[in-house]
Amino acid sequence: MRYIIIGAGAVGGTVGGRLAQAGREVVLVARGRHLAALREHGLRLRVPEGELTYRPPAVDGPDPLGELRADDVLVLSVKTQDTVAALDTWADVPVAGGGTAAERLPLVCLQNGVEGGRLALRRFRHVYGVCVWLPSAFVEPGVVSAAGAPLTGILTLGRVPHGTDDTARRIAADLTEAHFEAPVVPDVARWQYAKLLANLGNALEAVAGPVASDEARALFARVRAEGEAVLAAAGIPYASAAEEQAARGDKVTQVPLDGGPRGGGSSWQSLVRGTGTIEADYLNGEIVLLGRLHGVPAPLNELLQRLADRFARERRAAGSLPVAELVRLADEAERHGG
Template sequence: MKICIFGAGAIGGYMGAKLAEAGAEVSLVARGRHLAAMQEKGLTLIEGGETKTFSVHASEDPAELGVQDYVIITLKAHSVPAAVGTMQPLMGPETTIVSGVNGVPWWYFHKLGGRLEGTRLATVDPGNIQWDGFGPERVLGCVVYPAAEVIAPGIVQHVEGNRFSLGEPDGTKSERAIALSKALTAAGLRAPVRPRLRDEIWVKLWGNLSFNPISALTHATLDVLCTDPGTREVARKMMLEAQKIAESLGVKFPVDVERRIDGAAAVGPHRTSMLQDLEAGRPMEIDALLSAVQELGRLTKIPTPNIDTVLALVQLRGRVAGLYT
């Protein structure tokens, strides 16, 4: 089984290191100083007080790696469309694309059924680049839970979590999903195959669509924005709007809004990924987390006044910073 991780930064590097440790045939696509360090010295993983270095096949050019059985995409959502053409040498007739990307996935309405079956989302797949370039039939969904950080070129520090939930768009337990699950499990990762992966997508998105932009606008950490009465109420209203949209599409939430916010507050003084990107001068991941939910609101005819307001503010914040177009 040949596995390529496309976008081997923090999460992709963590997964790649675990697969390499287990002896899997894994290759990594990365760039810049991080790539150069992996090519020269190997990929170092710091986990649980241990530091291990693995020799990995890392390249900036997918053509060097050949056709893969699985291509696991761990880029930020806004970076994927521009990379579709680059990924073509990795894909053969049986290649599975594993979409480990945050937010509303571009393939959301593939095999969902109902009146919106096959609908394409312009906010996350402008010009249908992924739909046409990958093909939705290749996709295996993935919800990424671990937290990791690239602390220096070629060095990834695992912070917490080891679950990568997998799921077919139609909810079946396919052979390709089970095979990948076994490979990830052999690498010491948790990889359950879920019949209702969209439920998990929404539970994670529920927090990302509210906490991320509020933190970027206020520079508050999770514990602060979830306990301040004003920002907690803004987050709650955004989440309730999103919940109406999701439930209209058949999603079931296992927890209520208050418990979800309390859980985020309990994480402590954590800076969300969007705040980290803003402070580091990296492009902000706004569309997959927020614009796409607004688009879903329009499709389902469910008003999103609070989401609309926060989206307008964070989009302008990103433009002023030169980190969103």
């Protein structure tokens, strides 16, 4: 199979680089300065064993590839807010032997949250979701880092909305040879919603800095409890903390990397890079949406969603809101929105 990595940033670049290292055929899709660097210098992947360089083809979209191959796997690793544009670009691309990508090819959503898979199902017949546990960072154009050891990450996958098949197992086998653990499960959404609860802290970290102090941890506990209450009201199951711990163990431990400090999660990185967008609408915003649908107030997640969106839109510095001020705003939000 050939893996077309649509969005070769931190997560996509790491997966593409590791697959290339394992001898799999890979195409990287990127844009701007990142694309130029990939074409000129190759993909530089900083991992615990050192800096590795791979030179798979790098393109800005499907046109340079012509017809897609029947054995292509589309790996969608853009942020959720960029999903619709990516689906529009790739859905109608012809595949050798007839039909289009949306009709014939597997689309693997290598994304946080659950909305990417739902959006993809509107266009693609064969959609696979992934619960992504992969500490990685975009360092500079052409360079990504992944600090996990002994495994680079854990990528739990299955069909969307549920089920497994031979395609999922073949993809998992390739990932297993590429420094990942890749369990194939019939209920991938359970694992994605569990990860979503952890990702509710992404916006907190992005606007107020690392969730390290007692004050910040206590606030995150309130945000997560609100999310758990909403999922319970919606009747949505999720893997327990004990299940997650048993599945992860000590398989992915972050180690210091020369020239590759992580510096924060995906939302933090979006603010640092000044992209102008952030995933909060599909993380905290998922809880807000479900809360409104099922009559459960979610004022803390609504606050974090709103603040993260404002920070991204106004290109404010990551971590620049004092935690004490955020706690004050949270208390006020609960009083008026609880």
